Amino acid sequence: MTREKHKKSPRKESFLRVLGHRLSDLQVLYYPFARVLARAWCFSMHHFVRSERRGPLFEYIQREQPCIIAYWHQDSMPLLFELIRYTRGYPCSAMLSRGRIGDFSANLLAPWHFRFARGSNSGGGREALRQLTQDARDEGRAIFCTVDGSQGPARQARWGAIQLARDTGHPIILARAWGTNLSVLEKTWMKLGFPWPWGRAVFLSDGPIRVPANATPEELDAIRSDVELRLNRLAAASEAWVTAGASAVRAYGPEVVDMEAAEARRVDAASAPPIGAVACETFPPARSA
Numbered sequence: 001m002t003r004e005k006h007k008k009s010p011r012k013e014s015f016l017r018v019l020g021h022r023l024s025d026l027q028v029l030y031y032p033f034a035r036v037l038a039r040a041w042c043f044s045m046h047h048f049v050r051s052e053r054r055g056p057l058f059e060y061i062q063r064e065q066p067c068i069i070a071y072w073h074q075d076s077m078p079l080l081f082e083l084i085r086y087t088r089g090y091p092c093s094a095m096l097s098r099g100r101i102g103d104f105s106a107n108l109l110a111p112w113h114f115r116f117a118r119g120s121n122s123g124g125g126r127e128a129l130r131q132l133t134q135d136a137r138d139e140g141r142a143i144f145c146t147v148d149g150s151q152g153p154a155r156q157a158r159w160g161a162i163q164l165a166r167d168t169g170h171p172i173i174l175a176r177a178w179g180t181n182l183s184v185l186e187k188t189w190m191k192l193g194f195p196w197p198w199g200r201a202v203f204l205s206d207g208p209i210r211v212p213a214n215a216t217p218e219e220l221d222a223i224r225s226d227v228e229l230r231l232n233r234l235a236a237a238s239e240a241w242v243t244a245g246a247s248a249v250r251a252y253g254p255e256v257v258d259m260e261a262a263e264a265r266r267v268d269a270a271s272a273p274p275i276g277a278v279a280c281e282t283f284p285p286a287r288s289a
Helices: 015-025 027-048 057-062 073-086 100-112 125-139 160-168 217-252 256-269
Strands: 050-054 068-071 092-096 114-118 142-146 172-179 182-185 192-195 200-209
Touching: 027 073, 027 100, 050 217, 057 172, 057 200, 068 073, 068 160, 068 217, 073 100, 073 142, 073 172, 073 192, 073 200, 092 100, 092 125, 100 114, 114 125, 125 142, 125 160, 142 160, 160 172, 160 217, 172 192, 172 217, 200 217
Parallel strands: 050 200, 068 142, 068 172, 092 114, 092 142
Antiparallel strands: 172 200, 182 192
């Protein structure tokens, strides 16, 4: 046998994968249909899903007070489907990847007046963070931020929300969406929840969390750990709510004024520097030896 006979033939892609590539190339043609479907889906969810809200997030929106809305990637769809009804009067920005999924998401959400910075860990992430920071400083825009980043691991806090809160002066508000109306896409790395227009849902939030402008690396790491811990507590409480009802989320109902006062006392007790916007060369911050 000649050596050429031992060479492997090129691997052929499956019919479904080839079809997926071709549909992706044509996705611009079905943007209008996708927008109509999204509007109808949102209308149905807002009218047929029995929802309960606890925590400061919706009061921040009502007061048009900007913040960093921080949540796990798993909650992206149910949370956005609930919040987009408010974004016309509550200007928001978010980060999206530069790929085709990002293009589709940007066009799908365009009618709700989102502004997007395009980038991710795989490229353009730093530039996107700078753009979000500028939007928040100049226009007082709120920022949606997935705390576990664009590639995971799931439910492990990264630095994006901490950096945005430090550089903009906006407080972090932690958010969670869950309910009986969700299907979990188990094959996705974040176990994404897909919402249906029926059943019951709960929307929990916690905070505010302030990040001092001149916080030390140790203080920043402690805040990151606190964000991760409290978001996972929100997740556990929301899952318990499905079976136990309101008693499982009773802790997330204090008045926002009381929560803000408590956070101010925490910052004062730590003798933290003033909150404000400062530029930083690197993030996460380098630890001193």
